[in-house]
Amino acid sequence: MNMHVPEQLVIRPPSEAKSLLVRVVRGCHWNRCAFCGIYDLFGVPYSQRSLEDVLKDIDALSERYGDIFTTAFLGDADPLNLDASFLIEVLRHLRLKFPRLKRITSYGRASSLAKKSQEDLSALSEAGLNRVHVGFESGCDQVLRLQKKGTSQRQLVDAGRKVMATGMELSFYFLLGLGGRDLWKEHAGESAKVLNEVKPHFIRIRRLYIHPLSRLSEKLKTGDFREQTPEGTVLELKYLLEGLDAEGSTFACDHANNYLQVFGRLNAEKDRMLGIIDAFLALPERQRIAHYESIPSVI
Numbered sequence: 001m002n003m004h005v006p007e008q009l010v011i012r013p014p015s016e017a018k019s020l021l022v023r024v025v026r027g028c029h030w031n032r033c034a035f036c037g038i039y040d041l042f043g044v045p046y047s048q049r050s051l052e053d054v055l056k057d058i059d060a061l062s063e064r065y066g067d068i069f070t071t072a073f074l075g076d077a078d079p080l081n082l083d084a085s086f087l088i089e090v091l092r093h094l095r096l097k098f099p100r101l102k103r104i105t106s107y108g109r110a111s112s113l114a115k116k117s118q119e120d121l122s123a124l125s126e127a128g129l130n131r132v133h134v135g136f137e138s139g140c141d142q143v144l145r146l147q148k149k150g151t152s153q154r155q156l157v158d159a160g161r162k163v164m165a166t167g168m169e170l171s172f173y174f175l176l177g178l179g180g181r182d183l184w185k186e187h188a189g190e191s192a193k194v195l196n197e198v199k200p201h202f203i204r205i206r207r208l209y210i211h212p213l214s215r216l217s218e219k220l221k222t223g224d225f226r227e228q229t230p231e232g233t234v235l236e237l238k239y240l241l242e243g244l245d246a247e248g249s250t251f252a253c254d255h256a257n258n259y260l261q262v263f264g265r266l267n268a269e270k271d272r273m274l275g276i277i278d279a280f281l282a283l284p285e286r287q288r289i290a291h292y293e294s295i296p297s298v299i
Helices: 051-065 084-097 110-115 118-127 141-146 153-166 184-198 215-222 230-242 270-281 285-294
Strands: 020-023 071-075 103-107 131-137 169-176 202-207 250-252 263-265
Touching: 020 051, 051 084, 071 084, 084 103, 084 118, 110 131, 110 153, 118 153, 131 153, 141 184, 153 169, 153 184, 169 184, 169 230, 184 230, 230 270, 230 285, 263 270, 270 285
Parallel strands: 020 071, 071 103, 103 131, 131 169, 169 202, 202 250
Antiparallel strands: 250 263
């Protein structure tokens, strides 16, 4: 008898390290962002999986692991681009087979969330989707166009508010360095505006890594993009944080590629976090440079 083998995801957020991983789609249907080479690196073209195959995967995962998981993550890049009815079937079956689950999460593009009606998003929440991870990357329209993100500042705000209105948790990811040396202030300043309007549950910070297979690497070679310096990245982090007025949001530099691991609750811990950044910037230059050189550049 041949056992069904569940498909594996390409990538997941660090916060989902202990989650049950369920592949709903393969790759990314957009896959045009200049800075992202993830799915090209792994050679994964986009395709939607059948509902039957996803449910079979869930059954096989249940047989393999039993009811041991308390969190689950749906991948790959943007399952929320799929019809709500499809996702509701997946969520219900997942809850049936893993009754101990306290949280189910997924990546979601702002453009996909914006297309969903408020009713559909609420139905997904009721079916058991608890958190959405959105790589908003930047709130600056100029940077979003440069990086071919396929969204806008207005859409980011609208999509974020729609998710927040359902009661689901929302993680917004900001990408330090995405504006390069030329647009870093606009990148951080306009992003703060989006975050202040949406007030997502989590503001997660990442540092740009320019993968050799990304389209951005070509812009770097031609001089159309000037990469942010390590020191500039820290100044950018400070500028973003100074502009935030997102009461209740958790600010988290929760990735290995961040130069500083700053974490706290807004707005109560904003001054403490800024103090950590200022203390670092006050160190002798040789110490700061040594620190930058010690931090790996990873996706």
